[in-house]
Amino acid sequence: MKNIVLFASGSGTNAENIALFFKNRSDVQISYILTNRRDAGVLKRAKRLGIKTKVFDKDDFFYSDHIYDFLKEVSPDLIVLAGFLWLVPAKIVKGFTGKIINIHPALLPKYGGKGMYGENVHQAVLQNREKESGITIHYVNERYDEGDIIFQAHCSVESNDTPKTLAERIHQLEYQHFPRVIEEILEQQKQNRAEGGVNG
Numbered sequence: 576m577k578n579i580v581l582f583a584s585g586s587g588t589n590a591e592n593i594a595l596f597f598k599n600r601s602d603v604q605i606s607y608i609l610t611n612r613r614d615a616g617v618l619k620r621a622k623r624l625g626i627k628t629k630v631f632d633k634d635d636f637f638y639s640d641h642i643y644d645f646l647k648e649v650s651p652d653l654i655v656l657a658g659f660l661w662l663v664p665a666k667i668v669k670g671f672t673g674k675i676i677n678i679h680p681a682l683l684p685k686y687g688g689k690g691m692y693g694e695n696v697h698q699a700v701l702q703n704r705e706k707e708s709g710i711t712i713h714y715v716n717e718r719y720d721e722g723d724i725i726f727q728a729h730c731s732v733e734s735n736d737t738p739k740t741l742a743e744r745i746h747q748l749e750y751q752h753f754p755r756v757i758e759e760i761l762e763q764q765k766q767n768r769a770e771g772g773v774n775g
Contacts, residue, residue, distance in 0.1 A: 579654075579655055582659035584659050587617025587657070610630055643670060
């Protein structure tokens with residue numbers, strides 16, 4: 576059984592989409608959804624989906640081993656940041672190397688870094704008169720949006736786009752591709768383990 580832990584800071588539409596994608600799978604489970612906001616909409620979605628949740632604060636995440644120890648206990652095969660806005664501490668990154676992925680609403684390396692999330696990204700894309708935007712799914716390292724890129728999907732930027740209309744197009748790419756890429760990563764893990772077993 577593959578075990579996924581989701582992190583989300585907001586309404587949780589991506590988290591819900593991922594959970595629904597794997598809902599009827601006997602070989603994959605979403606064991607927890609973690610959030611850094613007590614008022615996050617994702618908590619209501621998790622309750623409706625019957626997924627356990629954990630709320631934490633800055634002390635838990637940055638200044639103690641509380642979340643690190645929790646993750647070690649839960650032992651996820653994959654940690655998925657689905658609209659999670661805090662930089663992941665180095666200890667967690669190192670403790671789960673190659674097991675933390677994030678989705679970004681632009682074509683990295685453009686429009687990444689601290690403060691580049693949500694509408695801020697789309698506003699910047701439009702101000703620079705880009706002809707296309709899209710999504711980037713990447714591994715997480717110790718710097719914002721600089722981990723190795725796993726997958727990108729593109730969409731055109733129309734001349735009459737607003738941050739809201741562009742965001743809607745980006746969301747559709749997220750919903751379409753994020754669960755599938757997660758599935759592919761889990762499958763690759765399984766293959767790597769099988770090959771390791773044969774060769775080792």
